[in-house]
Amino acid sequence: MSEWRLSEGATPAEVQAFASLEAVFATQGREITRDPLSEVILCELDGQRYYIKRYLGAGKGLRRFIGRPRVKAEWQNLKHFIKWGVPTAPVVGFGLERKGWAFSRGALITRELPATEDMAQLAQRNAPCLRDGAWVATVSAQLADATRTLHEHNFAHNDLKWRNLLVNDAKELFLIDCPAGSFWWGPFLRYRIIKDLACLDKVAKYHLTRTQRLRFYLQYCGHDKLDARDKKYLWRIINFFEGRE
The missing domain is CATH 3.30.200 (Phosphorylase Kinase; domain 1)
Structure with missing residues (x-):
């Protein structure tokens, strides 16, 4: 068939x-x-x-x-x-x-998405755009919106790494390659959400400032400042790959 x-x-x-x-x-x-x-x-x-x-x-x-x-x-x-x-x-x-x-x-x-490069390649060659605050803010806001949209639909990418993020010359972001993504509920969804965010931060922590990483998280969750639940969540995100790198 x-x-x-x-x-x-x-x-x-x-x-x-x-x-x-x-x-x-x-x-x-x-x-x-x-x-x-x-x-x-x-x-x-x-x-x-x-x-x-x-x-x-x-x-x-x-x-x-x-x-x-x-x-x-x-x-x-x-x-x-x-x-x-x-x-x-x-x-x-x-x-x-x-x-x-x-x-x-x-x-x-x-x-093919013309004039694009994946963010893992940008990080690997230490591209100047990663040190451009305006560029990072523009791309980070798009990534926060896209990631929140997936999670609001109870969907986790499950491979949300920089290599699966494309950016073009107009600073437009695209998500690609998602064969492992799926819908989840309850504690399984919460775990997968943390994994998605931890995958993003795994590279971000070496190339972005703490302020830029925090701004991304606040944009993602739609908060102006961290509350007690956010701090607990961030601790789990930052330590997700502890001992596995």
């Missing part, structure tokens, strides 16, 4: 080039990443570049038969982002194929 869909806004060129899952797996491009379960290639069509993520497995053991395959989770999560107004990469096509009850393969295509 094969399921393949193109987004409503797909161009005629995209409809022709990515007409089926077979066509997507036959597409050639520059390899970006590869692991035992998936590969990402970059290809170009009529001057527009695309990232094609192709999954060759759903996971080990029962994951092939039970639960949501990672490729399906990823495209559903990006569609949630779009619905909630969280900026992300435009989705062009998505789908999967099963043999019997077992996952066989799947793919997700997104349009």
Whole structure:
């Protein structure tokens, strides 16, 4: 059984080039990443570049038969982002194929966001923008809004690292790559929220000032100043990875 869909806004060129899952797996491009379960290639069509993520497995053991395959989770999560107004990469096509009850393969295509760089790369090369207070304030406010939106929908990204945050020349922020994101409730949601915030702070503490990090948290929670609950929360965030780094 094969399921393949193109987004409503797909161009005629995209409809022709990515007409089926077979066509997507036959597409050639520059390899970006590869692991035992998936590969990402970059290809170009009529001057527009695309990232094609192709999954060759759903996971080990029962994951092939039970639960949501990672490729399906990823495209559903990006569609949630779009619905909630969280900026992300435009989705062009998505789908999967099963043999019997077992996952066989799947793919997700997104349009490239032009003139963007992920924040992990900015940190790695110690980019001057990270020392520009106005730049940090603009991007931090967008990140606080996006993160709060996810959490207000009982959703945790679960891999909210700087490498999954893209920023363009206009200082616009985009969230990408979310195959592990899911909905949670109660104490499980609170734990995942703390993990999301701790993942962000894991790099921020080396490149941003304490004032900038505090401002992000206040913007995220919508407070003018810290209360007793905030201080307890911050302690858990700051110490989340203690002994694991």
